[in-house]
Amino acid sequence: xxxxxxxxxxxxxxxxxxxxxxxxxxxxxxxxxxxxxxxxxxxxxxxxxxxxxxxxxxxxxxxxxxxxxxxxxxxxxxxxxxxxxxxxxxxxxxxxxxxxxxxxxxxxxxxxxxxxxxxxxxxxxxxxxxxxxxxxxxxxxxxxxxxxxxxxxxxxxxxxxxxxxxxxxxxxxxxxxxxxxxxxxxxxxxxxxxxxxxxxxxxxxxxxxxxxxxxxxxxxxxxxxxxxxxxxxxxxxxxxxxxxxxxxxxxxxxxxxxxx
Numbered sequence: 060x061x062x063x064x065x066x067x068x069x070x071x072x073x074x075x076x077x078x079x080x081x082x083x084x085x086x087x088x089x090x091x092x093x094x095x096x097x098x099x100x101x102x103x104x105x106x107x108x109x110x111x112x113x114x115x116x117x118x119x120x121x122x123x124x125x126x127x128x129x130x131x132x133x134x135x136x137x138x139x140x141x142x143x144x145x146x147x148x149x150x151x152x153x154x155x156x157x158x159x160x161x162x163x164x165x166x167x168x169x170x171x172x173x174x175x176x177x178x179x180x181x182x183x184x185x186x187x188x189x190x191x192x193x194x195x196x197x198x199x200x201x202x203x204x205x206x207x208x209x210x211x212x213x214x215x216x217x218x219x220x221x222x223x224x225x226x227x228x229x230x231x232x233x234x235x236x237x238x239x240x241x242x243x244x245x246x247x248x249x250x251x252x253x254x255x256x257x258x259x260x261x262x263x264x265x266x267x268x269x270x271x272x273x274x275x276x277x278x279x280x281x282x283x284x285x286x287x288x289x290x291x292x293x294x295x296x297x298x299x300x301x302x303x304x305x306x307x308x309x310x311x312x313x314x315x316x317x318x319x
Contacts, residue, residue, distance in 0.1 A: 063192065064237045064308075067096045067226035067282075069242065076196060079241060080143070082150035082304035083197060091308075092192045094229060095154075095199045098222035099139035106130050106138075118155035119274065123175040123219040131219050136160075146198050154261040155196045158203040159225060160217060162187030167204035167218050178204045178218030180225065200225065205304075223275075227282025230291050238286045239307055240279050241298025246315035247272060247280065258317045262285055283317040293317045 068079055102123070104114050117121040123131060132181050140156040147154040159165030159180075167178030191198045202222040210305050223240070230238040246254040247263070250271050258266070263280050266272040272280050274296075276295075283293035290318060296307055296314030306312045 061234065061236065062238045063092045063094060063233045064239065065094045065096065065226055065230040065233065065235045066304065067223060067240045069098045069222070069312050078302045079134045079298065079304055080150055081145045082302055083147055084150045084303060086308070087152050087197055093197045094188055094233065095143070095197055096222055096226040096229065097139060097143055097199065097201060099135050102139055103131055103134045106134050114204055117173055120177060121219065122173070123177050125176070128176045128217060128219060132203060132217055136203055140199060140201040147197060147199070153196050154199050156190055156199040156201070157187065158201040159203045159220060160203050163205055164188065165204035165220065165225065165228070167206050167220065169206060169218065176218050178206055178220050180204060180220065180228045183228050188229070188233065200229065221278050223278035223282045227285035230290055232288035235286065235291050238283060238291050238293045239304065240295045241303060242279065242295060243299055245297045246313065247276060254313070255315055258315060260287055260317065260319055263317045280317065287317065287319050
């Protein structure tokens with residue numbers, strides 16, 4: 060387990076022309092143990108619109124009421140997850156798709172009543188992932204968790220989670236060798252817009268506190284900081300480039316490293 064690589068992909072970098080699946084299959088054939096975490100926010104929004112359910116955000120996070128949670132679960136644990144698993148398996152890989160609910164992988168609590176069924180990870184049980192890795196599979200994880208205190212007997216026990224945060228928690232629990240974010244930007248940028256190749260934990264925290272690192276970059280940076288409690292190398296790179304993942308492991312991907 061000491062050589063596990065946790066890879067987080069977003070919907071903006073996964074699609075037509077993307078080479079991530081090819082890279083995953085290639086690395087699996089090399090014997091590299093991989094855990095893949097995905098998001099799917101744009102796909103969720105599309106399906107909510109089809110159902111006539113309004114999308115609302117508070118401080119950049121999706122408000123997840125009961126009808127929204129049904130769509131989130133169906134899309135993330137269903138369509139998005141199985142699309143990725145099918146892509147890997149059809150190319151000769153060996154993948155299994157699960158959510159954070161399966162095997163009580165991710166136990167959570169409610170984050171904020173204003174956000175509805177949105178959770179914060181309180182405990183990770185890596186046993187399901189370890190079992191899949193030992194059996195030779197790539198676990199593909201959708202960001203849903205099990206809430207131990209959802210409020211009432213008829214309330215959903217599922218909660219929606221931030222995929223970046225999930226990746227950081229899993230990397231920390233597995234003491235992964237690497238945590239790699241495949242994003243739609245070149246890396247973490249400084250005040251003048253240049254990509255910063257290396258950041259200490261303190262420098263990364265300062266970028267978030269000052270607002271230079273903002274929006275979707277905040278949970279990625281925080282996830283890297285969370286994983287730094289282990290020996291993990293954390294990387295934020297441009298996943299739109301061909302074979303970005305393979306180039307990353309060859310040291311040719313550019314991007315940003317956050318280190319202790």
